[in-house]
Structure formats: structure tokens, C-alpha cells
Amino acid sequence: MPSDRRFRETLRSFRVATWLGWQIESNWADPFVFAIYSLVKPLAGALILVFMYAAIAKGGVNSPLFPAVFVGNAMFIYVPAVLAGISWTIIDDREHYGMLKYVYTAPVSVFAYLVGRGVAKAAVATVAVVVTLLLGTLALSVPIRLAGIDWLLILGALVSGCAMLSLFGILLGGVTLVTARHNYGVGEAVAGGLYLLCGVVFPLETLPLWLEVVGRGLPITYWIEAVRRALLGAGSPAFNGLSNGALLGVVVGSTVVLAGLAVGTFRLAERRARARGLLDMQTMY
Amino acid sequence: MSSELAIRTEDLRRVFRTRKREAKKQKREVVALDGIAFEVPRGELFGVLGPNGAGKTTTIKILATLLTPTSGHAWVAGIDVATDPKAVRHHIGMVSGGETSGYGLLTVEENLWMFSQFYGMETRAARARIRELLAVVGLSDRAKTKIYHLSTGMRQKMNFVRGFLTEPEILFLDEPTLGLDVQTARTLRGFVSNWLREHPDRTILLTTHAMHEADELCERVAIIDRGRILACGAPSNLKRDLKHEDVVRLRIGGLEDVRPIVATVPSVSRFSQTAHDDCVEVDVILANDAVLTGLLAAVEAGGGTLLSLEKRAPTLEDVFLDVVGHGFEEPNGGGAS
Numbered sequence: 001m002p003s004d005r006r007f008r009e010t011l012r013s014f015r016v017a018t019w020l021g022w023q024i025e026s027n028w029a030d031p032f033v034f035a036i037y038s039l040v041k042p043l044a045g046a047l048i049l050v051f052m053y054a055a056i057a058k059g060g061v062n063s064p065l066f067p068a069v070f071v072g073n074a075m076f077i078y079v080p081a082v083l084a085g086i087s088w089t090i091i092d093d094r095e096h097y098g099m100l101k102y103v104y105t106a107p108v109s110v111f112a113y114l115v116g117r118g119v120a121k122a123a124v125a126t127v128a129v130v131v132t133l134l135l136g137t138l139a140l141s142v143p144i145r146l147a148g149i150d151w152l153l154i155l156g157a158l159v160s161g162c163a164m165l166s167l168f169g170i171l172l173g174g175v176t177l178v179t180a181r182h183n184y185g186v187g188e189a190v191a192g193g194l195y196l197l198c199g200v201v202f203p204l205e206t207l208p209l210w211l212e213v214v215g216r217g218l219p220i221t222y223w224i225e226a227v228r229r230a231l232l233g234a235g236s237p238a239f240n241g242l243s244n245g246a247l248l249g250v251v252v253g254s255t256v257v258l259a260g261l262a263v264g265t266f267r268l269a270e271r272r273a274r275a276r277g278l279l280d281m282q283t284m285y
Numbered sequence: 286m287s288s289e290l291a292i293r294t295e296d297l298r299r300v301f302r303t304r305k306r307e308a309k310k311q312k313r314e315v316v317a318l319d320g321i322a323f324e325v326p327r328g329e330l331f332g333v334l335g336p337n338g339a340g341k342t343t344t345i346k347i348l349a350t351l352l353t354p355t356s357g358h359a360w361v362a363g364i365d366v367a368t369d370p371k372a373v374r375h376h377i378g379m380v381s382g383g384e385t386s387g388y389g390l391l392t393v394e395e396n397l398w399m400f401s402q403f404y405g406m407e408t409r410a411a412r413a414r415i416r417e418l419l420a421v422v423g424l425s426d427r428a429k430t431k432i433y434h435l436s437t438g439m440r441q442k443m444n445f446v447r448g449f450l451t452e453p454e455i456l457f458l459d460e461p462t463l464g465l466d467v468q469t470a471r472t473l474r475g476f477v478s479n480w481l482r483e484h485p486d487r488t489i490l491l492t493t494h495a496m497h498e499a500d501e502l503c504e505r506v507a508i509i510d511r512g513r514i515l516a517c518g519a520p521s522n523l524k525r526d527l528k529h530e531d532v533v534r535l536r537i538g539g540l541e542d543v544r545p546i547v548a549t550v551p552s553v554s555r556f557s558q559t560a561h562d563d564c565v566e567v568d569v570i571l572a573n574d575a576v577l578t579g580l581l582a583a584v585e586a587g588g589g590t591l592l593s594l595e596k597r598a599p600t601l602e603d604v605f606l607d608v609v610g611h612g613f614e615e616p617n618g619g620g621a622s
Binding site: 008009012016019023028099102105107108274 | 350
């Protein structure tokens with residue numbers, strides 16, 4: 001296919017899927033209820049963390065670790081939203097709406113379609129992240145100051161983070177394509193595992209050594225660390241040896257590696273799904 | 286392959302392997318297609334006719350790139366569906382009947398507009414076409430209705446519109462009128478005929494188990510059963526081939542099952558039975574008139590009472606009965622002599 005035609009097809013698929021994703025994301029409730037939900041959910045999540053920290057950690061929210069944990073927790077909102085959101089599209093379209101087969105028989109770029117469907121979830125997650133960070137700054141003395149933000153680092157981290165999470169979502173989407181049954185929890189289960197392994201709510205070095213090694217091998221760990229440094233000026237002592245540039249380099253480099261892995265896995269899964277007749281399989285509804 | 290051919294298959298075979306739950310290591314094989322070969326020239330409405338489980342939907346799934354064949358080849362618009370499915374998708378459209386697919390939170394118009402955008406249609410042209418097609422299927426007043434409020438039949442009409450909206454070069458219609466009321470089904474059949482007349486370069490492959498639908502619409506039909514094509518040709522030719530035999534419909538009272546009796550009569554080449562509350566109806570293909578006397582005597586001797594007898598021109602149903610050996614709704618019910 002000529003490259004300009006492929007580009008137009010990709011852009012079209014992304015645009016339409018983004019529109020569809022937003023309709024599905026926002027249309028399930030009255031706009032007012034949806035707005036309230038979008039605010040209350042992250043606030044509740046942040047408050048759970050605050051009370052948990054106050055009750056358990058020495059020094060409570062005044063602990064020097066709290067800002068890093070709070071920012072890590074806020075940024076992690078993106079992870080299940082984008083990652084599970086993209087892989088969920090496969091299940092939703094195939095099992096619930098019965099539309100995956102029609103998407104697959106149309107001239108659609110499936111990657112662009114899946115990422116587009118994740119955009120709406122990322123948008124809702126962005127509201128949640130901003131609300132959570134505002135709560136932390138205004139009510140819990142999390143030291144985020146506009147003048148102190150490393151804008152270049154945060155921009156680089158957000159752009160590469162979006163790409164990385166989308167690719168993780170595509171990778172999981174591939175797994176979802178070939179697991180016709182019991183696949184509803186794949187995205188959330190993986191997100192739960194990442195919550196544990198990426199040093200989100202406690203320093204990575206508190207994990208058993210073998211889990212710490214796994215955590216250090218995950219790009220999301222470095223992404224969260226980069227955001228912490230960009231917003232707070234400091235991150236976890238575990239990564240003191242890495243400069244900001246090196247940290248961003250790890251995020252970008254691992255995203256590139258992940259791109260190959262995600263695309264390869266998805267294409268392989270797609271071939272397998274076609275061979276086994278899973279593209280239009282309805283197993284649960 | 287010749288560019289004049291819209292669809293071509295060659296020794297197409299599909300085997301599904303399933304694991305038995307009770308013995309997990311034991312695999313069971315189901316042969317859905319067993320060496321299917323046919324060609325459809327551009328501009329033709331070709332029918333694939335067969336009972337449930339015959340392999341019709343499997344054929345369409347392979348041609349529409351949703352499923353790969355176990356062996357053999359298939360080309361759509363001259364492109365191999367197994368090796369270049371993405372290229373095939375620029376040439377095809379598909380409608381499956383009897384299902385309730387669609388994004389429930391979107392309106393009918395939004396669902397259709399969204400698909401038009403996947404195909405790169407200009408929005409204004411797409412909206413005009415949507416209005417036109419919704420009017421054809423009688424859904425104009427539901428354009429702004431979210432589709433979770435629609436009945437199954439209405440959703441099916443919407444899906445029908447989706448298939449024709451982008452005017453694909455090759456369209457696969459898989460039981461498009463399944464579950465629709467008689468009037469709507471007739472309207473859709475009329476629309477399909479007109480559409481092909483207006484677009485003589487387009488091709489439709491239609492699967493159906495409605496004989497009259499195939500008879501009315503298709504220029505040629507392939508009769509398929511248990512994954513094999515048993516006959517292929519124009520409906521009129523297939524029926525003409527049967528004319529040397531007699532097709533008789535008997536209504537018999539006093540018996541619940543006449544198959545054991547009919548099966549004993551020599552020269553009854555094929556028969557099928559349909560049970561009703563007050564009688565059984567038997568369609569019989571006889572080698573010649575003389576056989577009828579013996580058949581009626583056998584029924585009477587078996588305790589049956591002849592309620593009516595109708596000798597008629599062969600239909601596609603009779604062709605099916607002749608080539609398959611049993612009636613459409615009774616996979617093991619009828620018999621061959």
C-alpha cells in the first residue's frame with residue numbers, strides 16, 4: 001500500500017476511534033454525574049493513600065517519602081487507564097458489542113484504532129491526575145511549585161510515557177486476542193502487578209531483591225521516577241546514580257524496545273486468532 | 286487469477302480442532318469445509334445454499350479474512366486472503382444476519398457515520414447516503430435512537446445499511462434476512478436486486494438457507510452440505526435437471542413417522558418428511574409415475590391415510606433433497622433409496 005494512503009488510513013482510524021472511545025467513556029451517565037464521578041474517584045483514591053500513610057508510616061504525611069509516594073500514586077492513575085483501556089477494547093468490541101469482526105473487515109489500522117480508543121481513558125485519567133496533584137499541593141503540602149518544575153523533563157516523560165503505556169496496552173491487547181475465555185482481568189491484573197513492582201507507593205529497595213530486580217527492569221519504574229524528579233526536583237534514592245538525561249534515555253530506549261515487542265506480539269496473536277477463529281468469538285456475553 | 290473473477294476458491298478446507306472437556310488431552314476434529322472450489326465472476330450475485338452447519342459461514346469468514354483456511358486457497362478481488370488480508374479489506378464489506386451487534390450507546394446514525402469514516406467517506410455524502418438507506422429499510426424515524434433501544438430486527442436492518450453504505454466492490458451477506466419479518470425481508474431482497482442492477486460491477490456472495498431467497502436473488506447457487514459443494518449452477522438449470530423425475534407432496538394422516546415405510550418402496554429416489562400436528566407431509570422424488578401406486582399402497586398397508594396428493598414443478602428445495610439425500614431441516618431425517 002502506498003505510504004500516503006497508509007498514513008491517511010492510520011490517521012482516520014485514530015480519529016474515529018478517539019471519537020468512539022469518548023462517546024463510550026462519557027455517554028454511560030448524565031454529564032453532571034460523569035463530571036462528579038471524574039472528580040470524586042481520584043479524590044477518594046488520594047484520600048485512601050493519605051489515611052493509609054497517616055496510619056502506618058512513621059511521620060505520616062510529613063514523612064520525607066510522602067511527596068514521592070503521592071506523585072507516584074497520582075501518575076500511576078494513567079497506567080491502568082491506558083494499559084487496561086486499550087486491551088479492554090478487544091474484549092469490549094468482540095464480546096460485548098460484537099463489532100470487532102466488522103472493524104477487522106474494514107480498512108482500518110488496528111494499532112491506531114486501539115490507541116485511539118485509549119485516548120478517552122487517558123483524557124479522563126488526566127483530569128484525575130491533575131485533581132490529585134492539586135489536592136496534594138493545596139491540602140497536603142506536597143512541594144510542587146510551578147517555578148520549580150523541570151518542564152523539559154516532564155514533557156519528555158509525558159510524551160514517552162504515553163507511547164510506552166500505549167505499547168503496553170497493545171501488547172496486552174495481543175494477549176487478549178488469543179485468550180478467548182477468562183480474559184476480563186488481564187489488563188487490571190497486570191496493572192496491579194506493576195503497582196507493586198514499579199515503586200509507586202514505597203521505595204523499590206524495600207522489595208525482596210528478586211522483585212526489586214524485576215522492578216528495575218520495567219520501564220514504568222523509570223517513567224514514574226522521571227516525573228517525580230520533574231515535579232519535585234528529587235526522586236527515589238535508588239536512582240541517584242542516573243542523571244535526568246540518562247533517566248529519560250532509559251524511558252525512551254525501553255519504549256523503543258517495547259515497540260518492537262508489542263507490535264511483534266500483537267501481529268503474532270492476530271495471526272493465531274485468525275487461525276483459531278477468535279476474531280469474532282463471543283465467549284462470555 | 287483472472288481479474289474478471291471477484292472470488293475464487295481452490296480446494297478450500299477448514300478443520301476446527303477442539304479439546305473435549307472430559308478428556309483434556311483428546312482432540313476432536315470437525316471438518317467445516319472439505320475441499321470447496323468455486324468461482325464468482327464480477328457483477329454476479331452468487332448464492333451458497335445449505336442447512337445450518339453446512340459450512341456457509343465458515344466460507345464467508347475465510348473470504349472476509351476473519352479466519353484462515355487449514356489448506357487450499359481463496360482469492361478475493363485477485364488477492365490471496367491468507368497472505369494479504371489487509372489488502373482484501375479495501376475491497377469488501379460484510380453483513381451477518383441474526384445478530385445484535387453495534388455500539389449500544391451510539392445512535393443509529395452515529396453507528397453508521399462512524400463506519401463510513403473508516404472507509405474515508407466524506408461526511409456530507411455519508412449522511413445523505415445514510416438517510417437514503419435508512420428510508421429504504423424503514424428506519425428513518427429511528428436515526429437518532431440509541432441502538433440499545435432497538436429491537437433485534439431493527440439492529441439487523443441497521444447492519445444491513447452498514448454493509449451497503451460504503452458500496453463495497455464485493456459484499457458478503459451471511460443470512461441477511463434471518464429473523465426478519467416477511468415484509469422487511471422482501472424489501473431487503475428487492476433492495477439487493479436493485480443495487481446490483483444499478484452497480485453492475487459489484488459482486489455479492491449470499492449465504493442463506495431460505496430456498497426462495499436464493500431462487501429469487503441468485504444468478505447461480507452452490508448447494509453445500511457438510512463442507513462440500515454438491516451442486517452448482519443457475520437455479521433454473523438445477524431445477525430443469527430434475528424434471529425427468531416426478532416431485533410429489535403427500536399429506537398423510539394416522540401416522541407419526543412414515544419414513545420407515547417410504548424407505549422400503551423401490552424407485553423412490555429421495556424423500557423428506559415434515560411433521561405437523563394433524564399429519565405428516567412427505568416430499569418424494571420418484572423415478573417415474575408408476576412408483577406412486579406402490580408408494581400409496583405401502584402407506585395404506587402401514588396404517589396411514591392419504592389426505593392429499595400434489596404433483597408439482599421442482600423447486601430448489603427439491604434440488605437440495607435430490608443432491609443431498611435429505612430435507613433441509615432434517616440432517617439425518619430423510620433418506621436416499
